[in-house]
Amino acid sequence: MKKKKTEIAIIGAGISGLIAAITLEKAGYAPTIYEATDRIGGRVKTDIVEGYQLDHGFQVLLDAYPLAQKYLQYEQLELQKFLPGAQVFHKGKSSVIGDPLRNLSLLIPTVTSNIGTFGDKLNVLKLNTVLKKKSLEAIFEEPETSTLDFLKSFGLSEEIITKFFKPFFSGIFLEPHLDTSSRMFQFVYKMFGAGLAVLPKAGIAAIPNQLQDKLKDTKFVFNSPVESCMNQKITFSNGKTAFFDYKIIATNASPLVPNLRKQQLNWHTSDTLYFTTIVRKIDKPLIGLISDKDALINNIFYHTALETNQNGTEELLSVTVVGEHDLTEYQLIQKVKDDLEKFCGITTVRYLKHYRINKALPKLSDIRYSLMPTETRLTESIFLAGDYLLNGSLNAAMISGEMAAKGVLEAIEKT
Template sequence: MNKQDYKIHIIGAGVSGLTAARVLEDNGCSPVIIEATDRVGGRVKTDIIDGYQLDHGFQVLLTAYPAAQKYLNLDALELQKFIPGATIFHNGKKKTIGDPLRNLSLLIPTLFSGIGTFSDKLKVLRLNRLLKKATLNEIFAKAEKTTFQYLLDFGFSKEMISQFFKPFFSGIFLEPELETSSRMFEFVYKMFGEGFATLPKAGIEAIPKQLKENLKQTTFQFNTKVKSVEDHKIFLADGTELESHFTIIATEPSVLVLNLKNRETKWKSCDTLYFETNNRIIDKPLIGLISDSDALINNIFYHTSLASKSVGKKELLSVTVVKEHGLSKEALIMRIQKELQQYCGLDSYTFIKHYCITQALPILDGLQYEIHPSETKLTTGIFLAGDMQLNGSLNGAMIAGERAALGILETISSSI
């Protein structure tokens, strides 16, 4: 039996499923991707509203991700770079800090920001050197502790942690107390140090769109919901039964496979709200951090500080909330509007859109950087992908998809 004759299905057209299809195509297979919605991307999506590009949540692509360099054409994405720093709002004042070694304009503001002691700044340099030398496999082999405990053990002052590390990494980890594994902190910190945080000119959904465009032998079935999966069989919600030699589940597997019912992934949630404003209170492409402990807002960003394909008439501001709040949509908007004025001095804006993202990042223990292809094999015919298999990142999603595809290819090779 030739490779192209195998019936291989991938459930989920997110970044992981699309990467799996790419690896299978590169090795002579012609997979079928089954997607419940009308487009690719999964959690990586962009809407166009009133001319503005609205990503589903504040997401960035780190150019140092090894899997991104392997599977994406970064030049074709027309990546727009963030400046490696942040504007911090604290006690009614606005201060900017960053990495002056990578952007000289940040030297004077950082030196005179008053954020962090001189000892903190030396520790940042030491952390940079430490992680530059460490390999990714070494980072993910270390014993885990919370990121908060890691920063304390490293010797950073509580002021440095509360005013910079907490608001910055809370926005990445989508939880306010930095309970996320120190492995993830070191990984993300290293990636920020070795590359740039970027956004594609057409928005974050340009990433899965590019992955889809590069597929030539893959068939897509959109608006198709899967009810359950068994070895060599897929049952669709409309009652259709599909024969499948191999199936990659690149979405939440517990709802599809009977013996995984008690292993449902737990998720972090967040809220992202978009506003139109007349002007920007942060001129450069810097993230704005709200470090006051009582604030519900975690970070703000002016997307119009970066070039975009679709352009609205004014300025586009996103607001990210990672704390649990229990507020209705209307109450949340009112609270955010009050805080924008209170903490940022912003009082002229128009609400555009609110995204309540209930499955933003998986909550995981024992984070891994990679996985052996054979470890993605659940049964003789079912393989698991998705970032929940490794770590919550675009890099993790791509590697998990790659390894699930390689798992199938190894199984086919051993049967020939």
């Protein structure tokens, strides 16, 4: 049952916007979502190309995320599980390292691998134990250092940092130097330890699709980029206007609100390229890490190691590049193919698609885990949502969307 006649707009149909709409609908409101593109999802999208499922960038869901557990029905997503480890390529050879306590098949490869010293393996076990006991609140209250400095302070050797931690977490943080906050490293590492990396059988877009299916009264207006947002007025790029009592900006707000335009948000960029191959160089659902310093490519994954709804006739390989470069698309494709051959012994059959993601993750410092509803309020009628308010994760996107909606509800109650 709808309440009153309060008009609420949400700008952006990504994860934050969808969670905000779900929260408002539960309270009896029927918001309108304006989306600049032709579909929901924001950065969480999947294309079907020549019969293959291609996510916009290599993405995984960490099933231990508290907000994902709250809002998603995992069984319906048919989550496919990664093994808790990686296959590391270094100087033309490869070895497997992982967590044998969670998957026994990783015990012998990990013990016999040449990645890190015996002391490193003891320190990794110590790290696992420390973070298992540490609460999320405690992690985000700690002083920040870089992830790299944190790993060094834990006594880990340059070898294991270079061969495993740097390529693995560079692929998550989308920056090659591990400058990302130590709080973020501990949070993500804890989530990996508490659960698994998974992908829906229908691709990463199954997540926003499931959230959209929960919405019954929300109106979606696509292909409607917003030019500015102030007071009750929304001005669209085509010159049209609309008026709402409250607005939630569930995207980067700085270009839309006049007094925020000098507070430009900076972003990490990344490239993901998809190829087909005849055979799989990695026969299990493991991420491949390339640790050679001369390699442009950072990590690879054979999506055909997991069950997918759409299947082509060959093996599907994604390649992620996180380092900065000035290559043309043609030069990038050739360089990636050369790196695959040189460092991994992989020969590609066909090139399928390249995703250049200019706004992949926000560059943030002094990151947080959560915020209060009142902290999302920008003006009397404008509220903010988005992972950039907290930390670059799907969990943070969900928290911010929920809190922005609760902020609106609190404002309505007061008036």
